[in-house]
Amino acid sequence: MPEGHTVHRMARLQRKRYAGRPVEVSSPQRRFTTGAEIVDGRVLERVEAHGKHLFQVYGPDLVVHVHLGLWGRFGNRRLPLDPPRGAVRMRIVGETHYADLRGPSACELFDDVEVKALRARLGEDPLRDDADPDRVWARISRSRSPLATLLMDQSVIAGLGNVFRAETLFRTGLDPMLPGRELGRERFDALWADLSEMLREGERAGKIETLRPEHDPALLEPPDAGGVCASVVYAYRRTGQPCLVCGTPIARSEHRARNLFWCPGCQSR
Incomplete structure (x- = not known):
């Protein structure tokens, strides 16, 4: 989608x-x-x-x-x-x-x-000029649900899908299973800023490439046919491949009927 x-x-x-x-x-x-x-x-x-x-x-x-x-x-x-x-x-x-x-x-x-x-x-859309992150924080800070659930809930944040969920949680070092109410405002602000940055770059370029400049895309294995839309990424669809930051194999599980990808080393609590 x-x-x-x-x-x-x-x-x-x-x-x-x-x-x-x-x-x-x-x-x-x-x-x-x-x-x-x-x-x-x-x-x-x-x-x-x-x-x-x-x-x-x-x-x-x-x-x-x-x-x-x-x-x-x-x-x-x-x-x-x-x-x-x-x-x-x-x-x-x-x-x-x-x-x-x-x-x-x-x-x-x-x-x-x-x-x-x-x-x-609908929730707030990070790509809209009228987006209000305080409303998102109000929802997340009261929720017992894990971040992996909240970020895919279109009534919390509108427009986010599986690729950006995996990548923003990795880039901000957050455990996907961390309950929203345990996040804290400072880490939420970092998450919102990262999401806004990635979405705006994706909208500008017409593709999803989430690696920061210090991480060389040449380290990535060739993407599989199903991952063309997001081939230069940290975690999405990289199951078993070494993390580009710490070397830990990228993990995958099923969460609410969707694949969830994360690094157990970089994203532990």
């Missing part, structure tokens, strides 16, 4: 190519026909992201909400148009480019009340 930095990068690209101008909107797959007909020909006023959710605003009470889910893709190409290929849920056509949305878990027309209700269920 695309993490928050990917959706923010997508929003930035769509703002550049489509926002501020009328766009043609259609649903070749015919699963978003009514919504597409309502916004077709309107000016796309702005595009923004909150966590893993994308919002295209066409006016008051006219917001297209997209969640890519596990398989969704929102590709952009330069005109001229090609015939739709596969199940294209929504097509947006601008002056120079067009974008085809395929396989999302959600593509729906919301009014402003529905947008507000959805965003109220």
Whole structure:
């Protein structure tokens, strides 16, 4: 599933190519026909992201909400148009480019009340200028749940996925099983700052590379086919390989149906 930095990068690209101008909107797959007909020909006023959710605003009470889910893709190409290929849920056509949305878990027309209700269920997004880390700290500092659970809870921090969870816990030296209420404010501030830094770099570069300058990527083994999205990392999908800092083999376990990766040497309590 695309993490928050990917959706923010997508929003930035769509703002550049489509926002501020009328766009043609259609649903070749015919699963978003009514919504597409309502916004077709309107000016796309702005595009923004909150966590893993994308919002295209066409006016008051006219917001297209997209969640890519596990398989969704929102590709952009330069005109001229090609015939739709596969199940294209929504097509947006601008002056120079067009974008085809395929396989999302959600593509729906919301009014402003529905947008507000959805965003109220989401946690703070480190990539948004209006993010309030104090709200995140208030949730974490009262929780008995381990950090491994809290960081993947979209109602606590929006946009974080498995790769960034593993990498920020490693970079800040935190045991994934440490209860949130035992974290302490100073270490939380370091965690939030590290998350913000990595997500912003990921949004800028369009990929996840989390090694600090003092750690040589040449020390890494070639990534497996499933790890291409995050091949220059400390812990994610490096099970059994030596830690780049202390040499301890990277460990893996299953936590709430997701793989959890950490270094028992660097991340012990």
